[in-house]
Amino acid sequence: MERMFVVALLLLTTHAVLAIAAGPSVIIVGAGFSGISAAKTLSDAGIKDFLILEATDHIGGRIHKTNFAGINVEKGANWVEGVNGTEVNPIWVMANELKLRRFYSDYDNISSNTYNQEGGLYGSSEVGKAIEESESIHSDGEKLSARLPPSGRSDISILTMQRLKNHVPTSALDMVVDYYSYDYEFAEPPRVTSLQNTVPLPTFARFGESVYFVADQRGYESVVYHVAHQFLSTDKASGAINDPRLKLNKVVRHISQSSTGVTVTTEDGSVYKADYVMVSVSIGVLQTKLIKFEPDLPSWKILAVYQFDMAVYTKIFLKFPYTFWPEGTGTEFFLYASERRGYYPVWQQFEKQYPGANVLLVTVTDEESRRIEQQSDEETKAEAMEVLKKMFGPNIPDATDILVPRWWSDRFYKGTFSNWPIGVNRYEYDQIRAPVGRIYFTGEHTSEHYNGYVHGAYLAGIDSANIMIKCIKHGFCKVQIKDKDS
Template structure:
């Protein structure tokens, strides 16, 4: 999806520049425009809008390169509400029944679990171990208001509790080993959900601050990007300038405007091609991964040390997809999710994997994209962390060869033909994201998220100038890593500017 380039700012009110045209940036622009701000522009580094929301054609239909689901599609979710207003969801997603389902952020599809010895694993066993895991995971959310231990991790807590429960297991060693293998697969799934290499990297005390909304996760029949397209329709066509990567945001300055008649402005944004834009306010919506790489040079004067420290401490990991099209399905019609369980793995045994040899072992399995009339015979696999980043360096042929061998091994069917088409995401290699989404790492807290979100200059009151503001999923304390968190953060920063104008008597302009 492309938006044509256009002219720079025009209209009444303060000049507001937004860096990044993901859902946070577009949401901020939409909120400001609705309040009468016409002096508004978005600078986008790439040739498209949407950021980490990206839909593309594959096989018979559309697949998601970025965000896959609306997580918690219910009345409290602004992405769900906006999508409902635009009529982008099907009847099932909109039903009251679906909005009340509590899934805890985990997939609820009927599944088939295969083991590395080529056998189908008893669903009742998988269900019972999944219930045990869910109970342990729920306990990790109970540490919010307790004495903060910077060194405690979600992974360490889960493993300690698993070891405790394992002492009570009966049966032979083979059955105990299989239970451990199932738990290890569930921990890999948690890595994908949290966007981290290991749950040992995720802080225990702040983990419970993440808020899960009710609702059965749903997808967009017309692609997630249809939401971005509808949001942009409410804005002027020339509001987004594409292929304008920002090099440096100069603030605390006195910069002359584009014409001699213009006043001076406190902020100037310098693009990589040398082009400059002046503004009263700049809203930065770039991903945390990009900020981590450029936090020392992205702003001048540099970011305050406490903000740089918070950016460095926060976690930002990679969760990639491998999407495969097959000529015919080898899975049963009632199979919606394929779990892969490596029988020789245990969460209690630390293994340093050989990435070249074993990268695919981090793959949790595949969801079946349905219905086949819409998608074709398509599987979408997920893997996170170092293995996911290594996968990006391989060729399509290497990935196809490895995964064909894995599927043949796990199903016990040596005749499964290779997929006829493959599509992979490469979020770590993307220079403007450097990963997928954020998590609160060991050693930091929700307060660090608030520090990243704090506008500059620091200590700005309503009646004082706001120069640089920060939005994006990594700046929302309870909804980080989600599109609804990103959207809410964009609205939040737009409201800061609106409130400032009201306080300064500029209500007529906004």
Template sequence: MESRDQSNLQLKKASSCYSSIIEKKQTFSPSVIVIGGGFGGIAAARALHDASFQVVLLESRDRLGGRVCTDYSFGFPVDMGASWLHGVCEENPLAPLIGKLGLPLYRTSGDNSVLYDHDLESYALYDIDGKKVPQELVTKIGDVFESILKETDKVRQELSEDISILEAITIVLERRPDLRAEGLSHKVLQWYICRMEGWFASDADTISLKYWDQEELLSGGHGLMVRGYCPVINTLAKGLDIRLGHRVTKIMQRHNGVKVTVEDGRTFVADAAVVAVPLGVLKAKRITFEPRLPEWKETAIADLGVGTENKIALHFDKVFWPNVEFLGVVASSSYGCSYFLNLHKATGHPVLVYMPAGRLALDMEKMSDEAAANVAYMQLKTILPDACEPIQYLVSHWGTDINSLGSYSFDTVGKPHDLYERLRVPVDNIFFSGEATSEKYPGTVHGAFSTGLMAAEECRMRVFERYGELGQHPAIGEESASVSIPLLISRV
């Protein structure tokens, strides 16, 4: 009798153990660590969380958004990082979310603006003596600049090796005396080059002739996020396990997953990791990979360019400038030119944003915030003598900020365009996202967002394949299509 009881007990234990195994199998929950809380990381974390992954997002800053930073110090939102939706159309992957949230956009250009983010009907340019440049001259030189850029394509086709866009412009002007400009016209041409440098966040002598125009531009022009990007970030982050102030220093691949170490020594383990940190941070090797990343991946990180464009937002107690979208100062070199975005026209708030790029931006980062704001103000005072002093100011430092070390990526001279794709390709169970991994839309918020979704889907497939459960879970984005809400677009 005792033997039978023991036997029954063993059977119960075995049955209990077997039931436990079945239960574990049924409740299998894969895990992932997302590193970086910008749009690439947030998009990946949101998608994987919604796909029933256990997600932990580690962010080094004390806020989310990364190089998207909506500041409320003035009492209203001002984006000190990314502020445009490039491509105000339904094809933009961010459009459905922005539409659902009812966030207004202010369109600053159509599809064919030579300035990329502005049309020419809403500008005011001045020379360094404060004299306004005639609109006819700005329009004329704008046409000249477009012609020069078209001519650089001929130079590109003739050369077997890559050169900078600035070298190509020089060659064009040597060949085509009719496109040369002198005096004030030359200064206006330099201002156009300055704006082009702002688009790439780098100087024209570093930008690849071969690939400068390879980015795909979505239709619909460019729209300023009137209320800033913060509401979009907050919506995507809702309900996620987010750890702020967690600076990752090491990512270790193990036979059954990854182990991630943060600055204070704490560790996190999961089935996979999504690396969504800025290119500048990867370039600086702030994160150690163990084992080392493959040589092709390290080469992609080293060879992709990362530029710097900063913002100095000046808040005034009244509007004293003309009702145009931007103000500019022309000079004999692009380095000496200035560009001010007029937020009052788009948002109703008396704010001008000075936007230096390339070497000028890096040089100004060496100054104190007060000195940098004063430089911007003095530029304004030069062209508008009645300018009053700002009551507040904000200064970004994307080039020297340890969390970014640059603003966004671009194609450097002599390097292949497929570096973006190489940076995106996973290394086993480590996946990559962010604007620098978008071959189609580098340097854009929607580029970062779309690569986050791609990384999430690749991660989902890899992890479920490993556990033999791929067919049991729907692909990310396969849910029934939601109602499309039109974007709220204005143009004053």
């Protein structure tokens, strides 16, 4: 009887150990670049019992290609930004390793390609003068920014800086130059964008001012797969990821924690348990009710989340039966100056990137993005065509196809990337990144210097994972947040 009891106890203990070993120690919510980067960092540290839950049918998040009129184009991130500087952008390294097709974006001739609202080109000298004045004010802003205390308490908006310099763009030309200088980069206007954290911009100050447009049929998402393939198993024949630790189409709706672990529940009713969870959803999603936290996140965390802006950057692609716009050196980018600020302002043609495709790209942001997302594609095409006819004449052909991404309307993103709010410094970034018990956070919005960028997402994943590793492996679980004024 005693021997039977010992055997039974041994079997029970063995089953318990196996049950614990079978469950992941870490659940990662989201397979965007930050989530994948965090998972790889954990894997490299020997923490391989994790599970990645992704709401969509693919990894990469806002780095995602789609087929449009026979070619693959990027719905979201499109550029490697910050190249040829003193430091090397890690995304540029990956792009080179993968031999992605990428093209230097040359904006130098924009003064010769700016169109009047009523039709025809502005004189290049007139546009050049407006650009020079804008750049001069920007340089003054850099000097002012350098004098502001690091706490961020004296931070001002870019627009406030412009007002201090008696330069508030009001004409159609000045507004489109202003839009091109700021909104086109940050997806929000100067009135809401921080001066202290964007002038100068760390990405360009550290990695270089060159930007390269990715136009590879494998997709910019190749960089995400490049990282994923280094730690997730793949099918040898197709190269597709078949690792059971990655689960697609799993919409996380509930995260609860206790002193002993976390429980994650998905929309389909599946329940997963682990020791820790890493949340890598966008700041836009954190600001919605998609995921319920139990107990509720503390007030300091909620305040930090809601201080950040989730901007909307919309790239609208238009396909035509033939080319009617200028081609050749110095014609890739052109502007449309409207009295309605941000109305179909920045255009790009793809003579080099997609030869023979006859495709144009127009970028809109912020309020115009939200407005356009709520109307039909046919209405948007009609508006874009009206603008193009003013620029190139009434006899141009109608677009045959249009692609309008709807990031703001998508409940899994609620926008495209975070923007620098006024008055935010490392203190707020430490708060938004800081764990709450067993719940950790990552994403491009947690990158103090590179939020909004692909390299910011990648580096943020590494950073947040290392914070978790210190806790799991070394017991250093309390994250120190420096005082606001330090």
